[in-house]
Amino acid sequence: MENVCKQALIPRTPTPYVLQLKASAADNTISLISFIVFLIAWELICRLGIVGPYQLVPPSQLVSTFIIKLTEANPDGGTLFEHTETSLLLALTGFGAAVVIGVPLGLLMGWYKPLDLMVTPVFDAIRPIPPIAWIPLAIIWLGIGLPAKAFIIWLAAFVPCVINSYTGIKLTNPVLTRVAEIYGASRWETFYKIGVPSAIPMVFTGLKLSLNASWTTLVAAELLAASQGLGYLIQMGRRLSRPDIIIVGMLTIGLTGALMSWGLNLIEARFASSKRVRL
Amino acid sequence: MIASEFFKKGSKLFLPLLSVAVCLSIWEVLHLIIGGDFLPSPYQVFKEALRMFSVKIGGNTVWMHIFYSLRRVVIAYLLGAATGLPLGMYMGWNRTFDKVVKPVFEVLRPIPPIAWIPIAILWLGIGEGPKIFICYVGAFVIFVLNAYTGMRYTDPLLIAAARTYGASRRQQLFNVAIPASLPSVFAGVQNALSMSWMCVLAAELVGAREGVGYLIIQGMDMYKPPMIMVGMIIIGIIGASLAVTLRWFERLVCPWRRDLT
Numbered sequence: 001m002e003n004v005c006k007q008a009l010i011p012r013t014p015t016p017y018v019l020q021l022k023a024s025a026a027d028n029t030i031s032l033i034s035f036i037v038f039l040i041a042w043e044l045i046c047r048l049g050i051v052g053p054y055q056l057v058p059p060s061q062l063v064s065t066f067i068i069k070l071t072e073a074n075p076d077g078g079t080l081f082e083h084t085e086t087s088l089l090l091a092l093t094g095f096g097a098a099v100v101i102g103v104p105l106g107l108l109m110g111w112y113k114p115l116d117l118m119v120t121p122v123f124d125a126i127r128p129i130p131p132i133a134w135i136p137l138a139i140i141w142l143g144i145g146l147p148a149k150a151f152i153i154w155l156a157a158f159v160p161c162v163i164n165s166y167t168g169i170k171l172t173n174p175v176l177t178r179v180a181e182i183y184g185a186s187r188w189e190t191f192y193k194i195g196v197p198s199a200i201p202m203v204f205t206g207l208k209l210s211l212n213a214s215w216t217t218l219v220a221a222e223l224l225a226a227s228q229g230l231g232y233l234i235q236m237g238r239r240l241s242r243p244d245i246i247i248v249g250m251l252t253i254g255l256t257g258a259l260m261s262w263g264l265n266l267i268e269a270r271f272a273s274s275k276r277v278r279l
Numbered sequence: 280m281i282a283s284e285f286f287k288k289g290s291k292l293f294l295p296l297l298s299v300a301v302c303l304s305i306w307e308v309l310h311l312i313i314g315g316d317f318l319p320s321p322y323q324v325f326k327e328a329l330r331m332f333s334v335k336i337g338g339n340t341v342w343m344h345i346f347y348s349l350r351r352v353v354i355a356y357l358l359g360a361a362t363g364l365p366l367g368m369y370m371g372w373n374r375t376f377d378k379v380v381k382p383v384f385e386v387l388r389p390i391p392p393i394a395w396i397p398i399a400i401l402w403l404g405i406g407e408g409p410k411i412f413i414c415y416v417g418a419f420v421i422f423v424l425n426a427y428t429g430m431r432y433t434d435p436l437l438i439a440a441a442r443t444y445g446a447s448r449r450q451q452l453f454n455v456a457i458p459a460s461l462p463s464v465f466a467g468v469q470n471a472l473s474m475s476w477m478c479v480l481a482a483e484l485v486g487a488r489e490g491v492g493y494l495i496i497q498g499m500d501m502y503k504p505p506m507i508m509v510g511m512i513i514i515g516i517i518g519a520s521l522a523v524t525l526r527w528f529e530r531l532v533c534p535w536r537r538d539l540t
Contacts (some may be wrong), residue, residue: 035382119298120295134511136509
């Protein structure tokens with residue numbers, strides 16, 4: 001557990017450049033040009049027939065497939081909106097359930113020693129098994145419908161929630177808790193007035209990891225057993241040998257994931273980082 | 280007083296044991312209620328493990344399945360390190376290069392490696408290729424990100440000091456910036472390994488005839504929950520031992536700044 005905690009502390013997203021001066025307009029132009037060159041090269045590779053149409057399609061065709069898929073349900077039985085909606089609902093259900101159960105559990109584990117001693121061994125035994133490995137068991141136990149997938153996503157999101165809340169509250173400055181005790185705060189008051197607020201930044205790190213994990217796991221679950229959803233869409237694209245559908249599906253998965261992370265960052269900026277200082 | 284003292288000391292050992300025992304008994308009771316193979320008892324799982332290690336499953340022994348999975352992970356992981364680390368470091372070091380690569384990388388980054396499975400199968404068939412490719416994608420992205428972050432977090436003061444003493448740009452890179460970025464790189468090394476381990480599972484679940492992912496999917500197809508559970512335990516043990524090995528290796532290679540990892 002200790003080692004995991006320390007790992008969880010390391011920032012995973014690149015923070016603004018340390019050595020960099022302000023990004024100049026020239027830099028952005030370079031980025032833009034490089035991206036355009038990339039697209040043109042891709043287009044040419046396909047147009048010149050270096051790779052076959054059943055392996056890669058040019059970007060221009062991706063755009064048209066994307067526009068068609070917005071309204072057209074064929075050949076996989078759902079428009080892009082329907083697939084995205086299904087996946088999003090599922091991921092957010094699992095994620096929400098994991099947050100509601102995982103964060104309080106982690107916080108309490110970090111605060112009350114006996115609970116920590118009791119839950120940690122069980123938790124540590126289950127943690128090394130990747131959530132994806134639960135898929136076959138979940139399918140046998142719960143069928144191929146929503147419950148099985150929600151269960152797996154819940155499991156995937158649950159672990160980072162617990163670990164980060166646990167670490168966050170463990171790192172509470174002992175001086176603060178002692179001051180609270182001296183001024184006669186009860187144990188419960190110390191917990192929710194000192195411990196919980198100081199754990200919030202770490203909790204948010206955990207939420208971000210959880211969201212990522214639940215989105216990844218969702219795709220895996222939908223690849224294996226689904227009748228709708230983005231994972232199912234790309235799986236159908238493979239069966240039909242339609243690389244355009246696969247790539248549109250992949251980009252939608254990436255974009256939706258990025259949008260969700262962005263939303264979570266907004267929530268974090270609103271609630272976590274403005275007033276509270278990391279203790 | 281003495282009794283409570285004893286209890287306090289004993290609770291460190293006693294409570295974990297108690298909770299494991301409670302969990303196992305809940306498992307056993309659930310097995311008795313639900314019954315049969317649907318929720319096998321711990322003993323049934325143990326028996327199944329003995330059986331699985333003594334027969335061939337899908338033409339390979341369990342050890343061979345483990346070997347296949349590990350081989351895929353190791354190949355993909357080393358490839359990921361060999362390409363991802365230099366790319367990430369150079370992106371962190373050279374701003375122009377960063378700007379050139381960043382847009383394409385940023386488009387691909389949020390796509391989970393598992394979402395590459397269908398296109399990998401379309402491109403590379405159903406042999407070893409797609410599995411290694413998926414693991415490679417998973418490891419590669421993490422390697423790049425961490426090498427990049429490590430480079431960016433290099434203390435500017437160190438670089439400035441090196442420059443003051445007349446270090447060439449090359450020396451600044453190899454003698455200052457790269458060693459300073461290693462702790463962050465190693466954080467990525469751990470994550471990349473667990474990511475590739477997860478990816479190999481996913482790839483094997485979707486389509487394979489060997490590997491530990493095949494074991495559990497076979498258990499599902501044959502409707503044998505004990506077999507799935509044994510497979511999951513094997514997966515967990517291997518994942519954990521990979522992490523432990525890497526941590527040991529890290530202490531060997533990167534003895535400074537132990538606090539980060």
